[in-house]
Amino acid sequence: KAGVTQTPRYLIKTRGQQVTLSCSPISGHRSVSWYQQTPGQGLQFLFEYFSETQRNKGNFPGRFSGRQFSNSRSEMNVSTLELGDSALYLCASSFDRGHTEAFFGQGTRLTVV
């Protein structure tokens, strides 16, 4: 079956703009989590959604937000982009909320200029 799909793969935005990233989980998976990966900070947890509800949120400013739809697809939004938001944004899906065998997508590479 299809894996986790993230779109777009690459994105270039200017400071102050906002961006929306999309993640389609593996069919049947109801938990979707988002992570930010940078060379300096590594992989950092953003938030997790399960059955359209945000269950946990990492230590990121309110400019970072997300949502999950009834079909488990998820989007994350970053408003008022800053240069430091340049990163690889990864989405992971799992069957339940326990993060057992979480599967990652290929990520969206966001560059803020």
Added chain:
Amino acid sequence: GESVGLHLPTLSVQEGDNSIINCAYSNSASDYFIWYKQESGKGPQFIIDIRSNMDKRQGQRVTVLLNKTVKHLSLQIAATQPGDSAVYFCAYAGYSTLTFGKGTMLLVSP
């Protein structure tokens, strides 16, 4: 607070050798650990996991060892191949989050 760290940032081995990647954790309440492999341009790929009620778990060419006494985790890769070259992360799975270590780069020479 919680942290998951790696001892070696880069590990270089010859093809056919066995590789050992280490990881230390600080949260004694940790009960579930995962190893991920990340190749350039790709997302992390699940390799193997282990729960705290186990000391060892084996997969295909990989073995994870857990020493709860010293809070240490290791990933052993047997007969390392060039395709194993990647960054390897250990992670602790919490309620609904994954806390990742910084990663170890494994370089396999032919």
